[in-house]
Structures are given as structure tokens and as C-alpha cells.
Amino acid sequence: MRIFVCVKQVPDTETKIKINSDGNGIDESSIKWIVNPYDEFAIEEALKLKESAGEIRVTAISIGPKKRVTDALRTAMAMGADDGIVIDSEDSLDPYLTAKALSEALKKEDSCDFIFTGKLAIDDNASSVSQYLAEFMGIPHVTVVSSFKGSGGSYTAEREVEGGTKEVYSISGPAVIAANKGLNTPRYASLPGIMKAKKKPLKELTLGDLGLSGADSKVTFSNFELPPEKPPVKFIEGEPAEQAKELVKLLREEAKVL
Amino acid sequence: MAKTFIFCEFNNGKIKKGSLELLTAAKAAGAEITALLIGPGSTEAAPEAGHYGASATFVCDSESLKNYNPMAWSKVVSQTIKNSGCTVFLATSSMTAKDLFPRVAAQLETGIASDCTDLEFNGDTPIAKKPLYAGKCKAQVNFANSPIQMILMRPNQLPIGEPDTGGHCEIKTLSAPEIDDRLKITDVKKGNTDKVDLTEANVIVSGGRGMKDADNFKLLDELAETLEATVGASRAVADAGWVPHSMQVGQTGKTVAPSLYIACGISGAIQHLAGMSGSKVIVAINQDKDAPIFAKSNYGIVGDLFEVVPKLNEELKSVLN
Incomplete structure (x- = not known):
């Protein structure tokens, strides 16, 4: 059985976003890159499946500037993935092109039984690559998955929707599973794991190898803007009862939200 | 056209x-x-x-x-x-x-x-x-x-x-398509709340570490009842298991945009602020006057939320009813 995990490098959640001088992107110069938090749940779920059944090879795959995304792949391999595939691209790719490239790369592999992804990447918040990828691979998808169980070709996934409601799906055969927080608790990479990861095989591809180019994106962003500055906070003084009274008055009469 | x-x-x-x-x-x-x-x-x-x-x-x-x-x-x-x-x-x-x-x-x-x-x-x-x-x-x-x-x-x-x-x-x-055997929905488990989802809520009351304990979220439930609001939480308390992850507001939780967001005992980590900064009016109740949440808020109360929240609920009840 072969399982693939898609990972992305994103700016750390503590990053302060600065906009480029041309306004058409962000300043990436001082950003600390981390593995997309939702992708960590995807990696963990793939490794759990590997441990529950024999003869499973877990391959991590990523696309983006080679040096940056190789870090994510090494992290996945340090956690336990067997090998990695990097698709090198300096261009910023939209979900369509990302999924197209991933699907072309995966079709070159001998088989594909499951693809695990994060439900979204916390940079562009598109939550689209998993579904594009599933369609390009011709297989079903379930996104926002908070429970995944099963074996031997029959699986059950719970998908979390509004109000904590859960849709329960039965899946047979290959599928894309997009992980939500709560699916599992990702393990930390151990020191021996980190050492071993350095020697695990890493296959390198370019967009050109897949018959694609950076110009194939279908959605781009321009005119970046920061949120408007808030006026300074109005502190409400007094005893709790007075503060409560004054706050309600302001919310009704000044802010007009009650 | x-x-x-x-x-x-x-x-x-x-x-x-x-x-x-x-x-x-x-x-x-x-x-x-x-x-x-x-x-x-x-x-x-x-x-x-x-x-x-x-x-x-x-x-x-x-x-x-x-x-x-x-x-x-x-x-x-x-x-x-x-x-x-x-x-x-x-x-x-x-x-x-x-x-x-x-x-x-x-x-x-x-x-x-x-x-x-x-x-x-x-x-x-x-x-x-x-x-x-x-x-x-x-x-x-x-x-x-x-x-x-x-x-x-x-x-x-x-x-x-x-x-x-x-x-x-x-x-x-249109005629209905055939259901693909490879993927079938077998059940829908209703959530434990009939409140509107955080992402659609008009008013949100949210709690952080300052709530001190999972049980204390009752206070926020009561306030939410009065305001017809949905209750949210910070990452810290979702990670601590006090509330389900579905209640987490922030960059690794839900991005929300209510008319009114009341943050109780939330210091305001940058990833939380990112998820709620689209709110029209933000109120923060926190003991620490230097908490970053106040910089993003319209109204701030520096004080003990265990005193302020019940008083606020009382006041709202008397005014709104």
C-alpha cells in the first residue's frame, strides 16, 4: 500500500505580515516558515495507518521553492515518513496549479491508495487543493476530517461542519482525506528520527518535468492591504456594576450593536 | 451583461x-x-x-x-x-x-x-x-x-x-445523479448546539485562559443566552481540552466576523487576533491592562471577569428585556 501526504510551508502563526512595496505580495524576508499546522495532522494520520497495517510506504510530497519546502519534507520524514518528493517552483502557485502538479507527480508513482492533506493552509486559506487534487486523480475526497478509521479497503471518515455537526462517510478505495484539528495529536520528531530523515530518499522534480509552468495559475492576488487601524481602546473605569452599566450603554448608543 | x-x-x-x-x-x-x-x-x-x-x-x-x-x-x-x-x-x-x-x-x-x-x-x-x-x-x-x-x-x-x-x-x-459507490454518507450526527455557527454568528462571547477552568464557561454560556450569541474560545483553552476544537477562534481555528465580539480572559495572541479582527466592535475584559487584546478592542474593562461578566449579564437582561 502507498500513502502520500501533501505538506506546505507557511509563515509561522506569530508572523507579523508586512506588505511589499509594490503592494502585490508580502515581504518574505524575515518570515519564519513552519509546516502548515493542519498538514501535521495529515502526517500523523498517515503514520498511524502505516503502524496499524504492514507494508505501507508513506511518501511526503511538497511543491514550492526547493530549499524552503525540503525543510517540511525532512520534518515529515523525521516524524516517520519513508521518503519525499519535492516539486521545485519559485513561482507562487494557486490551488489549481498546485493540485495539477501534485496529481501529475503522483501519477508517475506505481500506486496511490490514500492521499492525506491538511483541510487548509493557513496562508491563503483556500481550502481547495484537496478537492482539486481528488478530481484530477479521479478519486473521492472528504475534507475537514476529525475521525478516520478502517482497514482493508473500507474506511469511515467523519467530517465536521457547522455547529459541531458531523457527516459520516463510508469510503472504499483510494481517496483524498483532508485533516482537521482534533483528528489526532501529531508526534514530535525524535532526535534519531531527525538524523535518519537526512538520509531518506528525496525525489526532485520541476514543474517543467510535469509539463506545467508557473503561468498556468488561474487565481492571483494583487492590491494587498493591511486591516484599517483601530482607534485607541476606550477603557471603562469604576466598580464592576458601573462598568457593566456603562459598557451596555456604549454598545447601545455609541456602537449601536445591541 | x-x-x-x-x-x-x-x-x-x-x-x-x-x-x-x-x-x-x-x-x-x-x-x-x-x-x-x-x-x-x-x-x-x-x-x-x-x-x-x-x-x-x-x-x-x-x-x-x-x-x-x-x-x-x-x-x-x-x-x-x-x-x-x-x-x-x-x-x-x-x-x-x-x-x-x-x-x-x-x-x-x-x-x-x-x-x-x-x-x-x-x-x-x-x-x-x-x-x-x-x-x-x-x-x-x-x-x-x-x-x-x-x-x-x-x-x-x-x-x-x-x-x-x-x-x-x-x-x-434536473434529474438526480447516481450515487457513486466509492463514497457514501451513512449518518449525520447533530452537534450538541442549535446555536448558529461561529463563522455565521452576529454576536460572539469568547473565553481564554483567564476563565481558569472548563466549568467556568457556564458563565459565558449564560451571557451568550442573553445576547443570542455563540460561544468561542482561544487556542490555549481548546488545546487544554476545556472546549471542543470546533469552538476555537483564530488562525488555526475559525475566522469570524460578528458585529460584536466579547473577549473574556483572552490575552490576545497574534494568531487569535488574526481570526477575530474582522469583528465590527470588540470588547475585552481582562485583568492585565497591558494585554495585547486591548490594542484591537473598541472597549476595554480591566478587571476580574468573574465579577464583571455576571454584572454585565444582569445589566443586559434588564436592558434588553
């Missing part, structure tokens, strides 16, 4: 507000609108799409589509969109839409932008803006190589027009 296709969601025979916002915007831009409703009850809800500007409405009113299924739904949706000859597609950025339409976009070989917060029309071209990095910035969406520009808009962003029951809207019935 551009042919515009709008996927309308409905509940109890009524089209949801988010869909009415989109019908209103497209009608104001002079678009020729085709609407689509899927699932049992769609025939009953369909005429309302006409009242808000659709000139044709497709329904796929089948019991077999009672529950969402991306494989079955995407087939009927893609074909109908394609046949309509539209160049613009709009839907609310709901959990269903965000799951379904990227797959539809793949079938149509086109681009899609989800979770947009601004929508204007420049002649035939829709200009949408979308928050990035969970709202730390916003950018304009541009389409290329896309036969259909697919835009998913967050609800509560646009005005809703007046219905016009005089016009004519043709209702066309």
Missing part, C-alpha cells in the same frame, strides 16, 4: 440570507442570473430566487440528495453550470460550498476563490477581495485562464434587496 450563476442554499423552504445577498449584488450589476437549488424542498424554495433577481432557477429535488455528497453533487452542478453558459459563479462560502466547488472548479478547469469578504462589479467583471493569513491582510482576487470566475463569499458582507414577486422566473427540474 455577464451571465451569472448563483448556487442558493436554503433552510425550511426559505433561501438563506447569504444567497440573497449574492442575488441582490448580481441583480444590481445587471447580470442575467441563473440559480440552482439542490436537495429535497428545493422546488418549494425556488420561486424566492426569482423574487431576488434570477430569471431561471434549476432545482434537483430528490430525496437521494438529502445529505450532501461531493461526488454526486459535483456531477449535477458542473453540468448545469456548463450548460448555462455563465462566466461568473457565486455561492456563499459555507462548509458545503467550500468542500464542493473546488471539485466543480476542477471539472470545469477553472479558478476559484473562497472566503471572500468584498464583492463589486466593474462592468462584467466581479472584483472580489479575500482575507489572507487569517485576516492579517486582504488582497484583490484576479482570475486568469478561467472560463468561469468562481467566487465564494462569506455571509453577512452585502446588503439584501427588496423582493419583487412580479417578475417571471422559469423553474427547471
Whole structure:
């Protein structure tokens, strides 16, 4: 059985976003890159499946500037993935092109039984690559998955929707599973794991190898803007009862939200 | 004017507000609108799409589509969109839409932008803006190589027009697609709350580490009851298991945009602020006057939330009733 995990490098959640001088992107110069938090749940779920059944090879795959995304792949391999595939691209790719490239790369592999992804990447918040990828691979998808169980070709996934409601799906055969927080608790990479990861095989591809180019994106962003500055906070003084009274008055009469 | 296709969601025979916002915007831009409703009850809800500007409405009113299924739904949706000859597609950025339409976009070989917060029309071209990095910035969406520009808009962003029951809207019935054996929905487990979801809530009362204990969220539940609000939480308390992850607001939780956000005992980590900065009015109650949350707030109370919140609830009850 072969399982693939898609990972992305994103700016750390503590990053302060600065906009480029041309306004058409962000300043990436001082950003600390981390593995997309939702992708960590995807990696963990793939490794759990590997441990529950024999003869499973877990391959991590990523696309983006080679040096940056190789870090994510090494992290996945340090956690336990067997090998990695990097698709090198300096261009910023939209979900369509990302999924197209991933699907072309995966079709070159001998088989594909499951693809695990994060439900979204916390940079562009598109939550689209998993579904594009599933369609390009011709297989079903379930996104926002908070429970995944099963074996031997029959699986059950719970998908979390509004109000904590859960849709329960039965899946047979290959599928894309997009992980939500709560699916599992990702393990930390151990020191021996980190050492071993350095020697695990890493296959390198370019967009050109897949018959694609950076110009194939279908959605781009321009005119970046920061949120408007808030006026300074109005502190409400007094005893709790007075503060409560004054706050309600302001919310009704000044802010007009009650 | 551009042919515009709008996927309308409905509940109890009524089209949801988010869909009415989109019908209103497209009608104001002079678009020729085709609407689509899927699932049992769609025939009953369909005429309302006409009242808000659709000139044709497709329904796929089948019991077999009672529950969402991306494989079955995407087939009927893609074909109908394609046949309509539209160049613009709009839907609310709901959990269903965000799951379904990227797959539809793949079938149509086109681009899609989800979770947009601004929508204007420049002649035939829709200009949408979308928050990035969970709202730390916003950018304009541009389409290329896309036969259909697919835009998913967050609800509560646009005005809703007046219905016009005089016009004519043709209702066309679609036959239901076969369910793909590889993916079947077997059950829907209802959540433990009938409150609106955080992402759609108009008022949110949120708690952080300052709540000290899971049990103390009762205080926020009571306040939320008075305000008809939904309760949220910071990452710290979701990670501590005090509340389910579905209640987490922030960059690794839900991005919210209520009219009123009341943060209780939340210091304001940057990833939390990112997720709630779209709120219209923010109130913070915190013991630490230097907490970063105050810099993002309109109103601040430095004090003990265990004293302030009950007083606030009392005051609201007496004023609102």
C-alpha cells in the first residue's frame, strides 16, 4: 500500500505580515516558515495507518521553492515518513496549479491508495487543493476530517461542519482525506528520527518535468492591504456594576450593536 | 451583461440570507442570473430566487440528495453550470460550498476563490477581495485562464434587496445523479448546539485562559443566552481540552466576523487576533491592562471577569428585556 501526504510551508502563526512595496505580495524576508499546522495532522494520520497495517510506504510530497519546502519534507520524514518528493517552483502557485502538479507527480508513482492533506493552509486559506487534487486523480475526497478509521479497503471518515455537526462517510478505495484539528495529536520528531530523515530518499522534480509552468495559475492576488487601524481602546473605569452599566450603554448608543 | 450563476442554499423552504445577498449584488450589476437549488424542498424554495433577481432557477429535488455528497453533487452542478453558459459563479462560502466547488472548479478547469469578504462589479467583471493569513491582510482576487470566475463569499458582507414577486422566473427540474459507490454518507450526527455557527454568528462571547477552568464557561454560556450569541474560545483553552476544537477562534481555528465580539480572559495572541479582527466592535475584559487584546478592542474593562461578566449579564437582561 502507498500513502502520500501533501505538506506546505507557511509563515509561522506569530508572523507579523508586512506588505511589499509594490503592494502585490508580502515581504518574505524575515518570515519564519513552519509546516502548515493542519498538514501535521495529515502526517500523523498517515503514520498511524502505516503502524496499524504492514507494508505501507508513506511518501511526503511538497511543491514550492526547493530549499524552503525540503525543510517540511525532512520534518515529515523525521516524524516517520519513508521518503519525499519535492516539486521545485519559485513561482507562487494557486490551488489549481498546485493540485495539477501534485496529481501529475503522483501519477508517475506505481500506486496511490490514500492521499492525506491538511483541510487548509493557513496562508491563503483556500481550502481547495484537496478537492482539486481528488478530481484530477479521479478519486473521492472528504475534507475537514476529525475521525478516520478502517482497514482493508473500507474506511469511515467523519467530517465536521457547522455547529459541531458531523457527516459520516463510508469510503472504499483510494481517496483524498483532508485533516482537521482534533483528528489526532501529531508526534514530535525524535532526535534519531531527525538524523535518519537526512538520509531518506528525496525525489526532485520541476514543474517543467510535469509539463506545467508557473503561468498556468488561474487565481492571483494583487492590491494587498493591511486591516484599517483601530482607534485607541476606550477603557471603562469604576466598580464592576458601573462598568457593566456603562459598557451596555456604549454598545447601545455609541456602537449601536445591541 | 455577464451571465451569472448563483448556487442558493436554503433552510425550511426559505433561501438563506447569504444567497440573497449574492442575488441582490448580481441583480444590481445587471447580470442575467441563473440559480440552482439542490436537495429535497428545493422546488418549494425556488420561486424566492426569482423574487431576488434570477430569471431561471434549476432545482434537483430528490430525496437521494438529502445529505450532501461531493461526488454526486459535483456531477449535477458542473453540468448545469456548463450548460448555462455563465462566466461568473457565486455561492456563499459555507462548509458545503467550500468542500464542493473546488471539485466543480476542477471539472470545469477553472479558478476559484473562497472566503471572500468584498464583492463589486466593474462592468462584467466581479472584483472580489479575500482575507489572507487569517485576516492579517486582504488582497484583490484576479482570475486568469478561467472560463468561469468562481467566487465564494462569506455571509453577512452585502446588503439584501427588496423582493419583487412580479417578475417571471422559469423553474427547471434536473434529474438526480447516481450515487457513486466509492463514497457514501451513512449518518449525520447533530452537534450538541442549535446555536448558529461561529463563522455565521452576529454576536460572539469568547473565553481564554483567564476563565481558569472548563466549568467556568457556564458563565459565558449564560451571557451568550442573553445576547443570542455563540460561544468561542482561544487556542490555549481548546488545546487544554476545556472546549471542543470546533469552538476555537483564530488562525488555526475559525475566522469570524460578528458585529460584536466579547473577549473574556483572552490575552490576545497574534494568531487569535488574526481570526477575530474582522469583528465590527470588540470588547475585552481582562485583568492585565497591558494585554495585547486591548490594542484591537473598541472597549476595554480591566478587571476580574468573574465579577464583571455576571454584572454585565444582569445589566443586559434588564436592558434588553
